[in-house]
Amino acid sequence: MHTTNYVDTFIAVAPDSRAVAAEAPPADADKPSIAARQFAMLHDHPYEFTSDDVLFTVYADRAGIAESDRPAAREEFFSRGQACLRASALGKRYGWGTHHDAEGRVALVPMGSAEYDRLAASTELTQTAAMRSRRG
Template sequence: MGSTNHHDTFIQVAEDCPVAEARVPTAGRATPSVAERQHRILTERPYELTSDELLFHVHLLRQRVPDDRITAERETFFASSRACLRASPLGRRHGWGLHHDAEGRVALVPLGSEEYRRLADDSDLRQLKAMRSTRAG
């Protein structure tokens, strides 16, 4: 099973992120988007979940997996490679950095905040960028 977890890492917003300050993803459909679900979970539970746990939790919610199928679904979900949180719409379009602590637990960090600047300047953290939404040209 591959892992999407990072440790002592800060994922900065994408170079082509369209916002200058973090914005809460808003409902645009009948069901919450991946960004809305990830944002809500990480806002309610900062530094509680690893990337793997967050991605799987969102998957369970989106697919409405019954409790008696969770173990089997976990095996299926992680049987193939998964994109890490660099691919999350939070960092690509909504202006949220993602800080992974030493244990791999994740928290949101809003672009434009002092905390974002501090983490982005921290040479002890592995610095990554969220994936671009458009191709470099």
């Protein structure tokens, strides 16, 4: 069983991000983007979900998987490796860092905030960044 969860980690905004401040991804009520769905889960529920919870829920919602079928679908989903939140547009394009606590639960942290600066400077957390959008 693979996992995308991080523990005691801060994922900073990608070094090549064009974001100058954190912003919510555009919300299309008819067909919300993956980033908009991730944002809604994490922004409204800090430290409630793990990365695995967020990634699978967004996948299952988009695929229309019934609640009763989700346990088996989740097992199948994580039977192979999945891209983690480092690959999310939230950190690559929209200016959001993510803090993963000791239990692997995630909270969004807006770039430019005092909390972002504090977490980015912490020596008690593993520090990494969202993946670059471009090679080079």
